[in-house]
Amino acid sequence: MTICPVCASGEWRKRYRIEGWTIEECEACGFAYIDPMPVREDRPGCYSEEKVVDRNTKEKNPLQKLSRFFKRLFSKAANRDKGTIFYNKLCSSLQPGSKVLDIGCGDGSFICKAKGDFVCTGIEISGYLASLAGKRPGIRIIIGDFLETDFKDERYDCVTMISILEHLDDPLAAVKKCFGLLEARGLLLLKTVNYGSFNRSIRGGSWTGFRPPDHVVYFKPSNLELMLKNTGFKKINISAAPFNDNMYCEAFK
Numbered sequence: 001m002t003i004c005p006v007c008a009s010g011e012w013r014k015r016y017r018i019e020g021w022t023i024e025e026c027e028a029c030g031f032a033y034i035d036p037m038p039v040r041e042d043r044p045g046c047y048s049e050e051k052v053v054d055r056n057t058k059e060k061n062p063l064q065k066l067s068r069f070f071k072r073l074f075s076k077a078a079n080r081d082k083g084t085i086f087y088n089k090l091c092s093s094l095q096p097g098s099k100v101l102d103i104g105c106g107d108g109s110f111i112c113k114a115k116g117d118f119v120c121t122g123i124e125i126s127g128y129l130a131s132l133a134g135k136r137p138g139i140r141i142i143i144g145d146f147l148e149t150d151f152k153d154e155r156y157d158c159v160t161m162i163s164i165l166e167h168l169d170d171p172l173a174a175v176k177k178c179f180g181l182l183e184a185r186g187l188l189l190l191k192t193v194n195y196g197s198f199n200r201s202i203r204g205g206s207w208t209g210f211r212p213p214d215h216v217v218y219f220k221p222s223n224l225e226l227m228l229k230n231t232g233f234k235k236i237n238i239s240a241a242p243f244n245d246n247m248y249c250e251a252f253k
């Protein structure tokens, strides 16, 4: 990247070195990306069955398994698992029957939760994950790269991107496309890793949010808000707890 997609600055500083990658940070707004950026054509291969299964079973040692178990248990107990957070948001913001597009729908678990109340479409780059989603009745799945897909005249009341933005090499093009796909006063809901979290400041290069080559771009609340504003979104609300590795955002067209 030569020009920052958020603020158009061309001044970068090398912030961290992680395995074979450098985290480059915009001097002006703090947006960050990995260098070298993976080739876009290789993306579908990153989510092949072998890679996905390997990632899910790579939960290495018993301590890590236990830690993940408790994390899931507590977030479920507090009603905080991400699917539930997004589903509750849809219910409080949209009329029943509204059209929802879930970008990077994975195996379809989120839209499966929402399909009883909303008309749901999912788009998924991984043929393997899309085939799992396709086995769930009552949802429409498009297989392909969001940026490359022609949605023709389709418009949605809400577009969701749950843990997707950090995977995209052109996040500005992605939010612009979301804006174009939304009806007037439509809603964009997204969750992404928060580069501004205290955890990153404390842990530096070993922060869990850094996951090259999967996570290629990193936002903090201020520059995410700026990019959405520049795209034309109004009424942007970002919630980011200081010690949470993620942030949640809602933005209206």
Ligand SMILES: [Zn+2]
Binding pocket: 004, 005, 006, 007, 008, 009, 026, 027, 028, 029, 030, 031
């Ligand atoms: Zn910038």
